[in-house]
Amino acid sequence: AELGVIGFSDDGDPIEDSNIMRQALSYSAGLKLPIINHCEVPTLAHGASMNEGWVSNRLGLKGMPNSAEEIMVARDLSLAELTGGHIHIAHVSTMGTLNLIKAAKARGIRGTCEVTPHHLTLSETLVMGPTEDSFVPLSRDAYNTNAKVNPPLRNQSDVRSMVEGLQNGTIDVIATDHAPHNQVDKTTTFQDAAFGISVLETGFGSLMTLVDNGHIDVNTLIKKLTADPAKLLGMDIGSLKKGNSADITVFDPSETWIVNPQTFLSKGKNTPLEGTLLKGKIKATFFKGRKIY
Numbered sequence: 686a687e688l689g690v691i692g693f694s695d696d697g698d699p700i701e702d703s704n705i706m707r708q709a710l711s712y713s714a715g716l717k718l719p720i721i722n723h724c725e726v727p728t729l730a731h732g733a734s735m736n737e738g739w740v741s742n743r744l745g746l747k748g749m750p751n752s753a754e755e756i757m758v759a760r761d762l763s764l765a766e767l768t769g770g771h772i773h774i775a776h777v778s779t780m781g782t783l784n785l786i787k788a789a790k791a792r793g794i795r796g797t798c799e800v801t802p803h804h805l806t807l808s809e810t811l812v813m814g815p816t817e818d819s820f821v822p823l824s825r826d827a828y829n830t831n832a833k834v835n836p837p838l839r840n841q842s843d844v845r846s847m848v849e850g851l852q853n854g855t856i857d858v859i860a861t862d863h864a865p866h867n868q869v870d871k872t873t874t875f876q877d878a879a880f881g882i883s884v885l886e887t888g889f890g891s892l893m894t895l896v897d898n899g900h901i902d903v904n905t906l907i908k909k910l911t912a913d914p915a916k917l918l919g920m921d922i923g924s925l926k927k928g929n930s931a932d933i934t935v936f937d938p939s940e941t942w943i944v945n946p947q948t949f950l951s952k953g954k955n956t957p958l959e960g961t962l963l964k965g966k967i968k969a970t971f972f973k974g975r976k977i978y
Contacts (some may be wrong), residue, residue: 691918692773694721697835699757701727706761710770719771719797719917722761724782725836729753734876736809736837744812744828746875749837751779758782762789762796773917774798776862778836780846787855797917799860802888805847805895809838811957812875830871830878832957834864848900851909858914859906861888865953883953886967887944889936891958893965896938903938931974940966950978 693713700706700722713720730753735741737748758774762785765772777783777798789796812833814826832838850856864881871878884891892910896903915923922930944961946954970978 690716690718691920692719692721694775695723697723699723699725699727703760703764707764707768710764710768710772714768714770717771718919719773721773721775722757723775724754724757724761725749726753726756729756733837734833734878735812736839738809738840740809740813744823744875746812749835751781751839751843754779754836755781755785758785762786762794765789765796766792766794769795771795771797776801776804776836776860777847777850777856778804778839779843783846783850783855787850787853790855797857798855799858799914800847800851800856801860801862802884802891803834803838803862803882804836805844805851805859806891807832807838807957808841808844811838828875829957830873830875831882831955831959833871833875833878833880834862834882835880848895851895851901851905856909857917859892859909860914861885863888863951863953864955865951866955867952868954871955881953881955882957883946883949883951883955885951886949887956887958887963889967890942890944890963890965893938893963897964931971933971934967935969935971937966937968939964940968942966 693709709720730749733747733749735746735748737750741748761772774786777800786796786798812829814824814829861884863883863885865883866879866881892906895901896906911923922932941962941964944956944958944963946956946959969976
């Protein structure tokens, strides 16, 4: 921690061995640092490429059940209670997961979590393209590989629960889970395509739809993207108080724009939002007082 470590994670790979997770949480408790886990039971998720449900059945794709996430979340929260460690659940996506975290927090367990812009605003039907009716023929836009992400986009009930979790404080922070890929990774069959969405340049505009629809206020949105993540990781950043680094993003909340991945600064153009009208535009970014965008 003295060398600047802010947490421990195995990135997108779940910590399968429960004893290793127990030891990790025990050691991290002494350091007062979180263990960040991508919660997924590999044996339940193996071969799955999207959410398990009527859409996966319609498309003939193997789906990932909600329990693949929820079982490991329950395990990690139980081990956090046992060890006194801090478990941070990355990119939550199911109603069941939020129910587990909410109950754990009520018992005083050190469990926190994050949600992505896409799990707050998009659902599994995006994989089918514009056809969202099970009785309408599929369009040429079905099997949209740019909508393939892990955890997968879930059903509308799960999406609503993510918004409610943000409103009631169960969800601590918003994280983009930005996962850029080149065209080769995505221009293949849905089953073989890479998981991940390029979110960095569309995330804010997507999230502003929640503000526009009255689900959250803009101050809460900004706090969940800046000050709250910094606090969770024990970093003295994410605010404009005197003496802090001048890391500032300037945005116009009312400007509308159409998503065009060819204008992205990121090399990853893999977004399922191409052609979507968004409201809320980033105008400038400053890092340590220097304008970098």
